[in-house]
Amino acid sequence: MTELTQLGIKAIRDGVAGGDFTAREVGEAFNAAVAASDPLNAFLVKTPERALEAADRIDAKRAKGEDLGSMGGVPIGMKDLFCTDGVETTAASAILGGFTPRYESTVSQNLWDAGATMLGKLNMDQFAMGSSNETSAFGNVISPWRKSDGGNAAMSPGGSSGGTAAAVSARLCPAATGTDTGGSIRQPAAFTGITGVKPTYGRCSRWGTIAFASSLDQAGPMARDVADCAIMLGAMAGFDPKDSTSLDMHVPDWEAALSDDLSGKRVGIPREYRMDGTDSQILDSWEQGKQWLKDAGAEIVDISLPHTKYALPAYYIIAPAEASSNLARYDGVRYGLRDLPDGAGLQDMYAATRAEGFGDEVKRRVMIGTYVLSAGFYDAYYTQAQKVRTLVARDFEQAWEKCDVILAPTCPTASFALGSLDDDPLTMYLNDVFAVPASLAGLPAMSVPCGLNGDGLPLGLQLVGKPFDEQGVLNAGLAIEKRAGFSAQPEQWWS
């Protein structure tokens, strides 16, 4: 029998439904992989018993001949940004230390309803702020990938969904949830050789997901291939009356409509994404991607997204502005940490609690956000950024007159060594330069692995689609996946 931890969502679901193995056997195999994974620091909380109880329920349902759901018997990891009833949820922060929600996020509930089970909660950048997974209050996640130079330098799994990316690529789980505010699904997927989808803004409910920047945050699946992402996104998505920005739209059967035949489709290549300083191997992979899509029947067209250069600075005003407001709730009163110095009053308690509980990057962003929203600076920074955001979105609208889907690199570089960008927040922010425009415009986008660079590290290609056209994105992703034939795995050095 194939080793169970090598199987993805579809293979597990079909195997459990067909009686090739039980959900309990699958749960036990992945529990063992998770238990042996501590050097990666991917899991903050492990829930092996919960995984097995849910697996037993699935096995019992099968014995009775009941429907097991689209993810029946599939154990997954849950990014620690999702509130899970009865399981500690901290968003990798100290300020939410000990917070155990008494409710379940809509996305996680949807997954359990589809038959999935939970292996544990995954480490991440604190409050999803970071692109390298070095801002967690519980230590860095170490990528399972290493350079092929024989050195053992600890590499970044990307961020903020770095625990998710590390866990999926290390075969600790077949798939896991991510969230993407400005690239937090796509960049770590590219860094670790896996597949990740950010759907159209509003496809997945934000209810019960710890908020970073509400107009950008969107949950999505991270898995080993396109089909698994299609299945899991179908399970996560759906209208939720509890989220006022949730899309009241039918969720298509993305899995059933998967096709890598791109005949009649036009793929746009944005000329502004060819930036100075982009790694030549990334540019080569982009050329290769064009060829693959042509082979799949698509026509390649040159397009222009003239405001690309301004997307990232606009993002670094809008996202911190929303974060400074969202994170105002962490004040030591209702949940989590409280720091009450002797004789202190209420205001001192707030300030001491937040000083103690927030990490450096979170403080930096809350400070930037507070500044750009403050009297006298609001119009110069915030209103200007929101106008630029309109222009970025308009660029895409105009591009859709010429093409159906856009192909670009996911990131300007492959993974880098942990610690190498410590003192340089701006360079770190540049990691998301290709991912942020689609986030500002709320568009569906994904990263698929396309090969390894000269250092033996994975590279990803990004596909961006029209609003609500997840299918177009998935199909173009599938066309690349089939032709890239990416099957590399990190060597298992951690257990």
Place this chain on the structure above:
Amino acid sequence: MSVDTKQVAKIASLARIAMSDTECEKMVPELNNILDWVEQLGEVDVTGVEPMTAVIPNHQRLRDDVVDADPKTGGNRRDDVLANAPVAEHGFFGVPKVIE
């Protein structure tokens, strides 16, 4: 525009984050680097452009004005709401004395 230590201290106080003078000084160049960089947005001609308010067109939905409309998020959940409080007394959140 750039900030100095005094302004950083003011922002920290608005953001309710206690910060020592040393920490404020350390943050001055960090914030200025980022602010210098976002300054390039000023180059963009935004004449006649409306600021974005909703990324995907969506109509505003309001729920029925009913207490306990959703059993998970409506009323009568006092114990759940207080379960994670650092200090809860008599069914309320406990905070330090505000009025002498």
